[in-house]
Amino acid sequence: MGLEDLDADVVVAGGGMAGICAAIAAARQGLDVVLVQNRPVLGGNSSSEVRVWVCGATATGHQRYARETGIVGELYLQNEFVNPLGNPAYWDLVLLEAVNAEPRIRLFLNTHIHDVHVSGSTVDAISAHVLGSERDLCIRADYFIDCTGDGFVAARAGAEFMLGREARGEFDEGWAPEVADDTTLGSTILFYTKEESEPVPFVAPSFAIDVAQTSILESRILRTGDNGAAYWWIEWGGELDVVGDNERIRDELWAVIYGIWDYIKNSGNFDADTLTLEWVGSIPGKREYRRILGSYVMTQSDVEVNRRKSDAIGFGGWSIDLHPSKGVYEPKGAAQQIYPPGIYDIPFGILHARGVDNLLMAGRNVSASHVAFGSLRVMATCGVMGEAAGTAAAVCRDRGLLPAELAADVRPLQERLLRADAALAGLALHDPTDLAPYAKVAASSTLDTTVGPDPVDWVRLESDTAVLFPQTAVTTWVRAALRADSPTTVRWSVRTTPDALAFTPAETISEGEAAVGVGGVQLVEVPLPPGDGERNLALVLHAQPDVSWGVAGEYRFGQLSMKLKGDGGVAEEIDLHLEASAPNDVVRWDIKSLNRTTLAIAHPGSAYTPERAASSHLRPHDGPQAWVSAPMADEPEWLELRWDNPVDVDTLSLVFNDDVNQYANNLHYKRWPFRVVPELVADYDVEVLRDGTWQRVERKEGNRRRHRVHQIRSRNITATRVLISRTNGAASAHVVAIRAYGKES
Template sequence: MRIEHAEAKRITKQVSLSADLAITGGGLAGLCCAITAARKGIKVVLVQDRPVLGGNSSSEVRLWVLGATSHMGNNNRWAREGGVINEILIENAFRNQESNPLIFDTILLEKIVEEKNITLLLNTAVHELEKSVTGRIERLKAFCSQNSTTYLIEAPLFCDASGDGITAFLAGASFRMGAESQHEFGEKFAPSEEYGELLGHSLYFYTKDTGLPVKFIPPSFALSDITEIPRYKQFSATDSGCSLWWIEYGGRLDTVHDTELIKWELWKVVYGVWNHIKNSGDFPDAENLTLEWVGTIPGKRESRRFEGDYMLKQQDVIEQKIFDDVVAYGGWSIDLHPADGVFSEKPGCNQWHSKGIYGIPYRCYYSKDVPNLYIAGRLMSTTHVAFGSSRVMGTCAHGGQAIGMAAVLCKKHGALPIEIGKKHIKELQQELLKCGQSLPGIALRDEKDLMQIATEIIGESLKLGELPNDGIWLRLIHSSAQMLPVAPGKMMQLTVQLKTTKPTSLTVQLRNSSKNFNHTPDVILEEQHFDLLTGEQVLVLDFNTTFSEHCYAFVSFLKNEEVEIASTTRLVTGIVSVFNSTSPAVSNYGKQSSSTDIGVEEFEFWCPGRKPMGQNIAMKIEPAIDLFNAYNLINGIHRPVASPNAWVAPLDSDVAQLLVRWSTKQSISRIDFSFDCDYDHPMENVLMRQPYAVQPYCASDIEIYSGDQFVGEIRNNHQAMATVCLGEPVVTDELKFVVKNENKQSPVSLFEIRCYEEQ
């Protein structure tokens, strides 16, 4: 038995921790920062004030993770973020096709606890810090409510990924809250006072069909008059989870200190809405439904934004500004919401897209005032308007990864964050690329990669002369296009099969993008018109266009519901069909056009169909497209951009061989691979079921031989990156790779192979 007599005062138990990097906030930005840094060998303490990881993506909030892919509703092809966040989403698709948010929690937790260099503190809130006379943070104080322990955390570097910026705020870092005026940065989309300066919070609910009638008696605090919500007629019995993102409130309040008040107002709305659905008599399909889950903490969109050495602005997003210090990218629309949220008469959001992804500079990710402080996630240095795009979790995670790698270089070079940008930015970019983080306009150039000095890389490659007709017919209810990669030279001749129900005419356009790294077909190069007869017929498309650079051509068949075009189920890396259809969830109504000058561009949306739909258009191609050769494996780009950037075996190959030769013997200990896990697929982690556990383009097995000697393998792969460590170094002048893809719809493909002497 333990007895303690009365004392004048006691303090909680105190535990001192030290690390190379201390991170506040266990959302996706902080989590990806921690994993990236820990895998490179530095010690990390990750402080999370909630019982689970993931922030808005956790089971506590249940918002889907999105970024540049934007639900596949914009023109950002092959744009899903790479690196750790990509690894997480692929793993979730593999394990959790039903998109259960509880399973997603376990995947995030597993990724952290598997890293021996991470000390994780859950249910622990930072509440105080100490600074040196030089202005650097020296120590954080954080309290865990579950074990009544105060942690004293020391580190040379700190990262605030906490959403509201508690560490940066306590450290005295400059911040902004609310919208800038139009004239400060020349942003034409800056909101008016009537629209409001802050985005609000949201709270979601899930329902379940019990199979029997269920009554609902609302709590006394539920909103009694549903007509107070101008958009109440939009509610339905089938909506749940983050499809109810527009149940939003709080943009007129202090979104830091009024969060509990905002939460109560959202609870009133949620229970009032459910009362309306259950008891108004307007929703007979809700009779057997019960509330399965209601959020207990709101998902926050906006509060403090901290100032770095650069503030991202609207023009950077729309014009896709080139930054020498780019370390991440975004691609979500500029997505602003009325401050009155669900109580506003205005639409729930106001989204405007750019023509492609945009880069984010390193200078946005550290505080301009506190020398050893990084700012991650929605704290990053942006204007309110640019924040409308950069705030989404995929983009935040991408930036968190960049910070994690930058912290590694800070330790390596004994440098502060600002010095990494001035002296070591190219090294940072190359290290990020090696970890799978694609950066706009930058290719990997790794001097230690022995593949770069290979004398021969031999593998039978696809000469795409035909996308075969599988007997599937696509009716042109929307204008439809086949995206094809082209090299400098004359456009190929194409032959397609059509059928019609009566004589009609068809317009075919050849398009490309005004920027060869984009996939917005905003330039019409040629237009041809054809008179069609009734029944099946062959159409030969002979274009006169000559291309001056690598890019994607769009062979566009304009809408005509009397016409069907032959399609194929064959899937090929870097080949996709797109449609001028609509996606209202991301304000895609076929064409972006503003009636006033708000600083955005006018263009059409051409987007793929979601798998397993979205088949390619069947066609014969003369001459065959010859852009899939094995030397793509060393070009430093591991996704399609202006070209496929992949080695692809012939169309019917589910097993293929690759031979790599050197002029002298090499000592090889480690081999890194990059696979095609379909960067076009958003992989929403909740609410939407995943069509595939393993993405169809992804090679599943690789066997490695030195001469006839088997030296290593990969089995049952489903990830975008994999490493084979050979144990004892293999000394050889030749390696053979036997690559297999289990999915018969797609031929063998790889984006990259890198070979190293050291482990």
């Protein structure tokens, strides 16, 4: 067949999480996109071909309010609804449908990029071959985004890159080796098992290793109930070239898997007679290869110290997670982990290639040291970077800029990302076309926090237990609902959080003790120092096994419950052989065991007033940053924007509450207790007020999404409102943001 010439605004190379999010973001910003993927399915390491869980800033639930929004968030929510059991094939469909829903994306699967054409410092085109159909393509574009993971396009374009581990002194990193070397994180192949109705024999292939002759049995945990990414530690190849030696690495990983399975089936140490192998991967899931140099290099301190960045385009929160170069044959632990104290900013400077003018990158090939890369590499974080890169390409096209020129002032990029509800935290949106800041905000009701809920269950104070809650200017006391087995006292302390984006108890600002009598619910009141606007405080009740804390029947967003685990690390059901290398309050104060558990407290405050939905923040930041109504009855709850003079509103943007504290992953080693987040609004109407009469301009039923944009094109109106008639299960209506955009400038 002849050569086909194609033109696009942007070419996205690689169809993993970074590439998917980059392509969707660019298309939604009006660019014509070509997305090239060299495999038959999308998803990269998360696809049904490899089956690694999509993890991100939540760090499997340790980080508070850390689940990604934006495109990654949409994919999570859709997957929870259509794929509650975490079927890898259904996840493939979620990704494919998301890409196919964007008419500006031309998707080429099974398409291998084999050449990159460069003029000076500019990429002109890529050459690619479509396997199966034997088509040859030359694709030209103004901008290119390398999401290949291995950094193939960037390397062929002549970009500088790092490979291996930098010396400790290069970036002043305590976790780096004394001397630089070429070792990387290794690759992994996973397997699935299933139960049959009769015994199933297993005859090991000749190439299977004898695990009894290795350190695996002493340093790793084998269990018959584990599947897939629970065996993430089946890793090898870090001392080789993970690309050049890919086939050798695959063969060794197969030998390890079949050796492990032979031991489980035939050693006599497991009840595995009726278990059989359902699937064994054939593609090594790579963790690390080239890291392309940008205008900034993220290092250990950027993650560990949690520095704020003026050019932030997203956030991460996964631990610095470094694996031994010997992989599965390392007799010590399978990983070292340092958890950041909260989510950290990702700067734009790591997403544009130094020396290649029109090249951006996203995913596991960005500009970071080996140590910092240990946190950035997880797939939800790669998706966040992808959305930023795709949006950056659109800003550059619209403004006639190169990525390096955009780096000089990223505010236009940040504004677009915030407007799209992307995963940015701590940044305020100031959009000149948004009319909401000029409106009076009102609502049908507001949740009253001065009356505490009646307990429906109890949590015994076997260890220090805390509830984090918002303090506004009027929050001068907090009451806890307790009960005691015998008359006693309980010690309490009130603590601040480290900063607005860290949600663990830190500095003690007051402390004391209170008597708890026997008989019924005891309301213990703790005085609070005067509030300075809004911030998060934590009420800590110290261990007293004779005392229990009441649990409310309704989950209250904006409160976090947690227990102190001490310094024992974070060993859990999926990685019992691991402990945090440097435990901090994120891992010591456990929130997983009390997930969506609301400890019964009451306090005066104004953290849920309608004005919160017109603020410039879209995520919890010095408080929940959302309007919450009183418990709903027969009439709809409503939230309203009203102006003194008539305005023209083209677009109404609504951001609902999907509880960004709720941990998610695509393959569900832990399932949600619901398919749709209960706090999400389900049924609502949008109305406008014109000449004193309310007119309905939009109705939505069965909503399952966090971000909804309605083109209402309403002229000469004095108010608009959303009337909420049903949630997806929550007692109250929740709205994170309402924005009314005038005519675009």
